[in-house]
Amino acid sequence: MSETSALTGPVEIVGTGLIGTSIALACRRSGLDVLLTDTTSDHVRTATGLGAGRPRTAQDTPQLVVVAVPPDALGAVIAQSLDAAGPGTVVTDVGSVKDAPLAAVARHPAVGRYVGGHPMAGTEHSGPLGASAELFEGRPWAVTPGPDATPAATRVVEALVRVCGAVAVHLSPAEHDRAVARTSHVPHLMASLVAGTLAGASPDHLALSGTGVRDVTRVAAGDPRLYSQIIGGNAAAVAALLAEVRDRLDLALAAVADGDRVGLESLLAYGQAGTRAIPGKHGAAPQPMEAVRVALPDQPGGLARLFADAGASGVNIEDVRIDHDPGRPVGQVELDVVAGRAEELRAALESRGWTTHP
């Protein structure tokens, strides 16, 4: 169809890690010629072996270069790619911050052919072996043209997003960076601060850990080196928002210390409102959910039986959480269903011998 014809290839992938190789596989799936480049030649061999494309040669002239290298290397590699590119070659990247790489090439004569991008398919895992053509299916993919970007270059990058099955979200680089400071970087730092309070705590005290603290701290398990590059690369936006959070933390601290229950409740109510602002499944308004809790014997196949029985009920499971409280010989599974369907699911599960509670 004509709207995807803006991308005709070849597509060069610079950096054949998880993200780069996944993009390469998606392009191959669409029949595009894909050229692979990496400072680690093992990675190129692996990606080639996976059918992600072929090593680039001096004779090749890519239509689109996709820079998929670690955050701190982005600016330099984007500049090199613009240097090396032919007059018709568009350059994009997949970095998780967008202002800094644009600033690195702002005075480059070919800056009009650079359009930043950021697929929301984050994972702490790396390396081409984990790659998949489906990694971006249905995911948001920020497309962030700078002020000098040409409409033609932007169309080529939008076509790449479609080839990968993702959904383009158009933002300016600065807006993008403020958005991810809010939805990713500040939450990560806060999770890390909470997790830091657990390091070295008494095991007797940690025995009281429930699902709440596990949820809050989960992302803090990510690689510190990678996240210091990501968060450090978005310093201005992160610092601005973090300063706001610090001011609200001071209010919370004062409310707690002064016994100001009204102030404390209003801070908690503001947070509760914030949880409702996160978009629901498929970008829709969040749907009210109800939870059904099921006691689960801790043995292989238990979840399989539970989900088979839940499936037979005809009620769709929207979310699932497994409770890992220490010392618990049976697990507890929470199944979220659309409000109004919980009783139906409970009855179906009880009739098949499961113990449930709301």
Add this chain to the structure above:
Amino acid sequence: MSETSALTGPVEIVGTGLIGTSIALACRRSGLDVLLTDTTSDHVRTATGLGAGRPRTAQDTPQLVVVAVPPDALGAVIAQSLDAAGPGTVVTDVGSVKDAPLAAVARHPAVGRYVGGHPMAGTEHSGPLGASAELFEGRPWAVTPGPDATPAATRVVEALVRVCGAVAVHLSPAEHDRAVARTSHVPHLMASLVAGTLAGASPDHLALSGTGVRDVTRVAAGDPRLYSQIIGGNAAAVAALLAEVRDRLDLALAAVADGDRVGLESLLAYGQAGTRAIPGKHGAAPQPMEAVRVALPDQPGGLARLFADAGASGVNIEDVRIDHDPGRPVGQVELDVVAGRAEELRAALESRGWTTHP
């Protein structure tokens, strides 16, 4: 057996909400006589109808009174229970803070017969209809005798914990409160502060929300009125720890603003270490896990088919997360398995037609 004979009944439950009625059901399961009291007579009728016991009469003399009322009412109701109790009656409670209720009865002549407790079976749901005798099965249950508590009273409360199938964790009231400040109250406040940054944010920005921010903010959806009572009731311990967190937040803010990557990475590494301190399943040291990611069509029965196929592989699923990224027509499910078993599960799922990536 002799170690459980310390609890012979009758057991009076004061407050027949979710927790109180669940304790009542567990006691009835063991054949104990259970007396029910609540300021809302509807709740007593409902709990009685569920088989949780019988309304208390003036002729009854409980051996153990379990106070299960909202946090702000605890001290007064414990004092009333000690006033009304016979000379052999023990009083406990299930409140989520333990220093404040003890302080409320510290000068009571019968304080030796009060032993605080806190079952770790939290839920935001309330009311007797959600009750279950299995609610506490295998869960930690803090038992927090004050300095004047008699050994005999403590044994009665320990026997209640066993009757409920829970695991007693012995802590002083002050230690308990410091522990839950760390494992529950400060994480809740921090989640609430992060969620607060989302309230009123642009939908374009929130479209970039992934699983990380959802995990971090999940607990902040809890009832602000209830949590302001819980957190406000533990003011000293929460304020002390929150002040430490504020100081570390200031360090994080300075590291980000000053471009101090080494400082930022070391803060993140400290948080990463903290995530490893949380005890694993059944109180064991956390086991290394690997994740297998599976693309899931968004239709009823999809999870059931996936878990049936995973069950057939013989690899036990330790944890599961469903990815709800907006705009995603297929979901992504992350299955955690013990390190070393991921390849086996991937191969089994791929052979049954699932698309996986690590």
